[in-house]
Amino acid sequence: MEIFEIVTYFVLLLLVSTALRVVTTSNVIHAAISLVFTLALTSVLFLLLSTEFVALVLVLVYIGAVIVLFLFGIMITRAPLGKNAELDNDKNKKLGAAIAGSIFFLFSYILVNGFDGQVVVTSGSSTELLGEILLSRFVFPFELVSFVLLAALIGGITLARKDEALIDEDQV
């Protein structure tokens, strides 16, 4: 039990340090790579809570797809090696810190107040349970979320196609 707690706090410490590096580094790619480590450590946290499915979804979707698309997008547009002074946004530093702090306190208040010491999943394989709950009790919100994704997809295509149509008109 003790070693489990030590590992958890160690992972949390690493997590905070990599997360801080994401927002403090002045190189976009370094920030993206730090984000990879942040997400990997979050996934380790979920593993420690024995929710393997969520941990693997984090790796597959966020590291394997979202970050890769980030990197892809950054490299296609502009990605100078070395420091990028434009990224230092000193004006809004205080505002950012205030917002981050208030979100932290809000979330910790909700979590501590709502689940104080309560064990949420008691028995059975968490993955099977998750699947069953998602497709029975929460099937409506689950399907609703997929509509949001569909809307985002269509929106993305419309935005991307607009430029092409304009170019075509110019050529005509």
Next chain:
Amino acid sequence: MTDVLAKVGFLALAALNGAIIFTIMDVKGASWMQRRPGPLHVGLRGFIFPLAEILKFVQKEDIIPTEVDRPVFKWAPAYVMVSCVALFAVVPMSPTLVVADLELGVFFALAISSLGTIGVLTAGWSSANKYSLMGGLRAAGQLIAYELPLILAVVGVVIQAETMSLVGIVEKQIEWGVPFVVGGQIVGFLIFMVAATAEMMRVPFDMPIGESELTMGFMTEYSGIRFLIFYISEYMNMFILCAIASTLFLGGYHVPLLPTEWVNFYGPVVLLTKTAILGFILVAIRWSQPRFREDQLQNLAWKILIPASLVNILVTAIMKVGF
């Protein structure tokens, strides 16, 4: 603790040996198919040549150009290596000879295999070389495009087997009597193999490396041990993806008609044979086919493979519910 260390050691050893076996197969295939006599005669009929290759790369100077982003450049091969080695953990050689029989084995394999892309992309960017950047971008486009059909092809198997554990999938095939490739997943198998070849970045999908166009793609600036890591990872990836394909579609460590009581004895041999056969097909394709064009590659993934794998899932699900 010693248990964990032993498992990690076993993983590293298995990964390295798999890579060496496939390297030998690749160069011997090349010499056989293209009349290149070297690998047939040098050093015990060419069989110890990979050791010489490793020694050569280890001795070479590890050159790091001045303009590169040092930490990113240095660590990029590690992501690729880790993603390849970790895959070896879930493939069962027999019901008991498996490093970790995870409940979510298939999902783990797919999640971990997507990590390598980050290594390739960061290698391409941090090299401060236009050829490398082009190679990295091509690699990312290709790996994103072919990860989808790879995952969707596996979904058919998971529906049919009703489990995500790799041991469970093989047991289901033993129960069925025939491997899934005969029992309804032939389309899935073909899609998986095409997508896996693209994930390995081998001919005819080697545009990210494309020697004649991009020198060596994202590996251009690498030398010595770091190049060796990329080079070995390619063969590790080839070996393990062939092994996963054998497990998912070809019945893994079991062949029909062999007695299941003896599976612990013949299991590893059977799995290695199946893997080697798949690997040989890839080698034969590599040394006889030209490279695709970039737009053909993207069209193949988005317009043929992904719709085909979605139809495959639909048909599998209907068959599952209907019969």
